[in-house]
Structures are given as C-alpha cells and as structure tokens.
Amino acid sequence: MWPCYRTIVAAGETFTYPTDLSEEPGRDWWLLSAPNRTVVAVDEAGRVLGTAKMNTNHMGNGSHIASASYMVDPAHSGRGVGRTLCEYTVEWARAAGFRAMQFNAVVETNTAAVQLYRSLGFDVLGTLPEGFRHPTNGYVGLHIMHRAL
Template sequence: MLIREATREDWAAIWPFFHGIVAAGETFTYPTDLGEDEARDWWLLAPPHRTVVAVDGTGTVLGTAKMNRNHLGNGGHIAGASYMVDPACSGRGVGRALCAYSLEWARTAGYRAMQFNAVVETNTYAVKLYESLGFTVLGTLPEGFRHPAHGYVGLHIMHRAL
C-alpha cells in the first residue's frame, strides 16, 4: 500500500465511498445529503493542510485522509484528521496506515498533539484503532450524535500527544 498526496483526479474514486459513508449517517457529523461539489471542497484541502489517498499496487484508491490544524491562533499547535476507508477494503489495515501516516505528518509539521473532535462512540472499530495508536478519550458529549439505528449516542473527544 502506498500513501500519496490526493489530486483532484482522485476525487472520482473517493466520491462513491465518501458519499456512501456520509449518506449512511453513522460515523460523520456531515449532512447526510452533502452534495458532491461541497464534499470535494471540504475534503480536498489546500496546503499547509493535506489530503492523501492510500492506493494498492494497481493504483486503486482504498481510502483517504485529510489532515489539518484543529484550532486557530494560540491553539494552532494542535492537529486534527479525518479518515475514510472504502468499505470494500475494510479489515486490510488501510485505516491504521492512514492514521499512522497522519500522526507522522503532524509530528513533522511541528504540531504538539492530535485531537479528534467527534468520534461517534458506536464507531467501535475507530475507537479501538485510535486507542491502539495511543489516543485517549478525554470526554464524551452525551447524545451529541443522532445515529440512524441507535438514536442519540455520545461523541468522543480523543487526544494524543506527539
């Protein structure tokens, strides 16, 4: 697996799984009816932020991550990131590779920590992955997310020092 800078041309491969994940309404706080143009503008970030794709040996996009400053001003030393893996590629280490990549990016860019603002507590695979990479749950916003199957569930704020 190779992780490389995402290009606008990659969007055609990202959009189908991005759209499916967002429309399902189970893991992201994005509007479930988010349109393609707006989604592309939200996901494909301009420098100094970064968006990458994980691809296999044939160049097929397996997943993507966006990495950015989490806060502005005097909080600008905290990074944030978001990840999406094509569900057809789950269980292959794509999410772990993207997360590890983003941690190294943040460390190299001079950030002191990474914070995830809204990890849905029922997204147990993501929570477990992040904890295995050194993140801790700092707190949970009770009923901060309206899950389509579970109703109102908590949103974890997760953190890891770099």
C-alpha cells in the same frame, strides 16, 4: 474518491456531515490546501482504498494542535488501511511541529475506530452525551480523543 466518500457520508454512521451532501461542497470540505493535507490510499490497480485529511485543529493560539479525519472504503475495511492512514497523519503532524493531535467527534458506536485510535495512543478526554444521531442506534455520544506528539 467520491464514491467512497459518498457511501460513507450517506450512511450517516460516522460523520457529522449532512447525509445528502453533494460532490462540490464535499470536495471543498475534504480536499484541503497546504499547509493542511489530504491523501488517498490506492492499491496496485489504482482503486481507492481510503482517504485522510489532516489539518490544524484550531487557529491562532490553538494552532499547535492537529486534527485528522479518515474514510476507508467499506469493501476494504479490516485490512489495515485505516491504521496506515492514521499512522501517516500522526507522523505528518509530528513532522510539521504540532504538539498534539485531537479528534473532535468520534462516534462512540464506531468501535473499530475507537479501538484503532486507542491502540495508537489516543485517549478519550470526554464524551458529549447524545451528541450524534445515529440512524439505527439513536442518540449516541461523541468522543473527543487526544494524544501528545
């Protein structure tokens, strides 16, 4: 999973992680322990297609809201991997008893992801103007997206 993860993080286009993130802290941020979950999608040959992590968005009195993050290997984008992972996380959250799912930082220029999330019932609640420094587009907004479960 590390090559896919490293490629996406280093590109600096979709995650608020440091672009020079090394494997150990990257692993700690992505591989979550129960009751949270991390999954990896692989093909028949065992090649990593993508990954998702799903978790409680906040603690305490906000712990009824789930969150999730996704990475799809660029070599496999546009083939339904992201949709499958997102659908899986929504079902996981629903089965775990969460009332809603919230994405805290969807880069507005990540139009494929925004379109996918909208198609699965997520709405943009608001946008933090210039909340993300995109490597080629400059300062762009970060969407907060939500859907009830």
